[in-house]
Amino acid sequence: MSEWVVEVRNLNKYFGRHHVLKDITLRVRFGEVVSIIGASGSGKSTLLRCLNGLEPIQSGEIFIDGVCITANGVNLSKVRQSIGMIFQSFNLFPHMTALENVTLAPRKVKRMPRAEAERIALELLRKVGLEEKAHAYPAQLSGGQKQRVAIARSLAMNPKVMMFDEPTSALDPETVKDVLDVMKELAREGMTMIVVTHEMGFAREVSDRVVHLDDGRIVEEGPPEEIFYRPKHPRTREFLSKVINI
Amino acid sequence: MESWGSNVHFDFSALYKALPSLLVGATVTLRITSLSIALGLGIGIVAGLARVWPNTILRTVAGAYIELVRGTPLLVQIFLVYFGLPALGLNLDPFVAGVIAMGINSGAYVGEIVRGGIESIARGQMEAALSLGMTWHQAMYYVILPQAFVRILPPLGNEFIALLKDSSLVSTIAIAELTRTGQIIITRTFKSFEIWSGVALFYFAMTYLISRIVRFSEERLRYSE
Numbered sequence: 001m002s003e004w005v006v007e008v009r010n011l012n013k014y015f016g017r018h019h020v021l022k023d024i025t026l027r028v029r030f031g032e033v034v035s036i037i038g039a040s041g042s043g044k045s046t047l048l049r050c051l052n053g054l055e056p057i058q059s060g061e062i063f064i065d066g067v068c069i070t071a072n073g074v075n076l077s078k079v080r081q082s083i084g085m086i087f088q089s090f091n092l093f094p095h096m097t098a099l100e101n102v103t104l105a106p107r108k109v110k111r112m113p114r115a116e117a118e119r120i121a122l123e124l125l126r127k128v129g130l131e132e133k134a135h136a137y138p139a140q141l142s143g144g145q146k147q148r149v150a151i152a153r154s155l156a157m158n159p160k161v162m163m164f165d166e167p168t169s170a171l172d173p174e175t176v177k178d179v180l181d182v183m184k185e186l187a188r189e190g191m192t193m194i195v196v197t198h199e200m201g202f203a204r205e206v207s208d209r210v211v212h213l214d215d216g217r218i219v220e221e222g223p224p225e226e227i228f229y230r231p232k233h234p235r236t237r238e239f240l241s242k243v244i245n246i
Numbered sequence: 247m248e249s250w251g252s253n254v255h256f257d258f259s260a261l262y263k264a265l266p267s268l269l270v271g272a273t274v275t276l277r278i279t280s281l282s283i284a285l286g287l288g289i290g291i292v293a294g295l296a297r298v299w300p301n302t303i304l305r306t307v308a309g310a311y312i313e314l315v316r317g318t319p320l321l322v323q324i325f326l327v328y329f330g331l332p333a334l335g336l337n338l339d340p341f342v343a344g345v346i347a348m349g350i351n352s353g354a355y356v357g358e359i360v361r362g363g364i365e366s367i368a369r370g371q372m373e374a375a376l377s378l379g380m381t382w383h384q385a386m387y388y389v390i391l392p393q394a395f396v397r398i399l400p401p402l403g404n405e406f407i408a409l410l411k412d413s414s415l416v417s418t419i420a421i422a423e424l425t426r427t428g429q430i431i432i433t434r435t436f437k438s439f440e441i442w443s444g445v446a447l448f449y450f451a452m453t454y455l456i457s458r459i460v461r462f463s464e465e466r467l468r469y470s471e
Contacts, residue, residue: 054373077379077380080379085373087370091370091371093374095392104388105378108380109378150374157379
């Protein structure tokens with residue numbers, strides 16, 4: 001088993017002629033929490049989507065727990081089972097209850113018996129504080145509740161790494177905290193996490209490492225104390241001065 | 247005999263006498279339409295799925311079928327199946343020819359409805375399903391299609407109603423459905439207005455029935471999004 005859950009080597013990604021990710025090299029250790037910060041359009045979300053194969057890349061290699069997912073003929077579905085993905089817009093399945101959302105993949109992908117899948121799902125819903133909403137449909141939930149169900153849904157596949165794509169950007173301010181609390185709890189339990197976020201407080205408090213992406217390039221990375229208090233790169237200083245009001 | 251005005255005379259007793267025959271014609275219309283709907287649904291679901299399938303050949307074949315059928319008149323398609331196929335040694339009973347022509351025709355429209363329904367489901371749904379480790383087929387089956395189905399119902403109801411009305415075209419290949427029955431009665435009674443009014447009412451009763459059934463299933467299946 002490799003020491004790295006995620007290993008990216010010289011990744012380049014284009015949308016048409018637009019070079020969105022430039023020679024990205026990034027490694028994430030087991031149990032590490034990495035926040036990716038940067039301005040809108042810097043390529044943060046695209047990077048995350050490349051990591052679970054939702055976006056094709058033009059050159060470079062991506063390894064998830066030692067498996068090269070950019071090789072020909074790789075079973076992406078199999079690899080994705082070990083990567084949890086949380087979207088800005090939740091993407092809960094609207095025709096299913098919270099419980100059904102959480103049990104679907106374990107039952108259909110892992111062929112888990114319904115009773116066992118439901119037992120695990122209820123445990124996870126309790127963990128995110130929504131056990132009593134198990135039989136509610138997504139339309140009956142607030143944004144923050146939806147996002148917590150989405151987190152439970154991903155956790156049900158017992159992933160090795162959880163990726164969050166701006167998980168709180170679409171939320172009402174009063175529901176952001178509940179979601180961040182769940183994420184902090186996950187981090188405390190040792191979950192490997194890659195978080196694309198605009199929540200600088202969260203990035204500073206919870207991450208082991210912060211990566212600043214600027215115009216498709218990693219311009220600076222390091223422990224949060226260094227990035228936030230002693231940024232070296234002028235682009236990082238400029239970005240932080242715009243988003244942090246201390 | 248009733249009289250409205252001085253020189254307009256209507257004789258609705260002719261319609262009354264014609265009711266049993268019209269009823270028989272209406273059941274033929276209903277039979278041919280429901281069989282065509284079943285065939286069209288089968289073809290259309292396959293064609294619609296093929297239109298979004300990741301396989302290029304399937305997509306192209308389904309696209310060509312849909313374009314060809316939608317670009318030619320149903321009447322010509324009916325003639326082609328009934329009068330044209332015997333040239334290839336395939337002699338079909340008029341009823342069977344009618345069902346085949348209408349089924350193939352409806353399949354193209356249903357195919358477009360199915361494709362539209364699938365494509366109307368937000369891309370994030372497929373991405374979320376794939377991210378959980380589902381295959382494309384599993385995602386389609388468990389996540390996309392159940393949602394698409396709810397959106398497909400109303401346009402599908404319109405297609406069924408259109409098909410029922412278009413079934414009057416098979417009167418041209420000697421199937422004694424509702425329109426043909428009306429024509430035959432008029433050649434005997436010369437009561438055009440009365441009989442055609444009756445025929446129209448019969449059609450309306452049937453299309454209204456379909457629209458109620460579709461509305462009912464919509465309400466049963468709806469979930470809020």
